[in-house]
Amino acid sequence: MKELKHRSTCPVSTSLDVLGDRWTLLILRDMVFAGKSTYGQFLQSAEKMATNILADRLAVLEAQGLLTKAVAADKKSKFTYRLTEKGVDTVPILVEFILWGAKHCPTIIDPGLLAELQTEKDATVAKYQQRAREQALA
Amino acid sequence: MKELKHRSTCPVSTSLDVLGDRWTLLILRDMVFAGKSTYGQFLQSAEKMATNILADRLAVLEAQGLLTKAVAADKKSKFTYRLTEKGVDTVPILVEFILWGAKHCPTIIDPGLLAELQTEKDATVAKYQQRAREQALA
DNA sequence: GCATAATACTTGCAAATTGCAAGTAAAAAC
DNA sequence: GTTTTTACTTGCAATTTGCAAGTATTATGC
Numbered sequence A, B: 001m002k003e004l005k006h007r008s009t010c011p012v013s014t015s016l017d018v019l020g021d022r023w024t025l026l027i028l029r030d031m032v033f034a035g036k037s038t039y040g041q042f043l044q045s046a047e048k049m050a051t052n053i054l055a056d057r058l059a060v061l062e063a064q065g066l067l068t069k070a071v072a073a074d075k076k077s078k079f080t081y082r083l084t085e086k087g088v089d090t091v092p093i094l095v096e097f098i099l100w101g102a103k104h105c106p107t108i109i110d111p112g113l114l115a116e117l118q119t120e121k122d123a124t125v126a127k128y129q130q131r132a133r134e135q136a137l138a
Numbered sequence C: 001g002c003a004t005a006a007t008a009c010t011t012g013c014a015a016a017t018t019g020c021a022a023g024t025a026a027a028a029a030c
Numbered sequence D: 001g002t003t004t005t006t007a008c009t010t011g012c013a014a015t016t017t018g019c020a021a022g023t024a025t026t027a028t029g030c
Helices: A011-019 A024-034 A039-043 A051-063 A091-104 A111-119 A121-137 B011-019 B024-034 B039-043 B051-063 B091-104 B111-119 B121-137
Strands: A067-071 A079-083 B067-071 B079-083
Touching: A011 A024, A011 B024, A011 B091, A024 A039, A024 A051, A024 A079, A024 A091, A024 A121, A024 B011, A039 A051, A051 A067, A079 A121, A091 A111, A091 A121, A091 B011, A091 B091, A111 A121, B011 B024, B024 B039, B024 B051, B024 B079, B024 B091, B024 B121, B039 B051, B051 B067, B079 B121, B091 B111, B091 B121, B111 B121
Parallel strands: none
Antiparallel strands: A067 A079, B067 B079
């Protein structure tokens, strides 16, 4: 069980204690926007996460209740990671990171998604949250 | 000049390259919600940031154009840090961290601010952004 | 005008974390 | 029954963090 030290009672600080590093939110991004759910899929993202870091972060996210781990339906040698409601609730955070990065950094992003986020943020957030919930039932 | 490596062209990833650590967003939080502007003030927050980390992060934030550094109006031995528009644009990110932390972690937060964020998020974001812009002119 | 305090860092070093490469183990495919 | 797939674990060097102490410039008090 991965323990976690909380530095203060401030909600920004406690959120950062869980999510504040270079990799954790990328895993959640891959689940929400790319529909990924397995260790092997997470390893294939453009940022090339090291295998030990991925294993560590998945363990933290599971211990903190943002995702669940279960044996895959098709193969016993495979695990499927799914978002809990606590994990689904990080979608608004991911969206704000997308909007900030798209505005202020050199990035490449699907223009359709960006336009959707800029004009109908709340509905788009809700759409991806609903999609994640439905995957969790599958 | 603090350089920064970008791991990919994904906007979440590039945002994390700048903001993805345990301390950076706490500095921005202190500027936006506590009106702090000096090195000494940042050191006094509940999370007890080490002096070298603070100096490093302020340099990164300045190099990345999220804040500006200037000699204080009252004392030549003091510096005043202010948010640029790029910095002001992180307020929605901070707000989502507040809401997630307040919902899912044990935290203490001003009930007035929380209620305001829950019922009138956009207006509250705009209010704190405007406040930060006005401080930058002072 | 000189000692003390305030302000903003910098430096040194041990401990923790990260990143890379290679190795392991169970299940699946051929 | 050998090879491949899948999910890790391990070892180790390099980087980052965290703590304590030191430095440098400006301001204050007598």
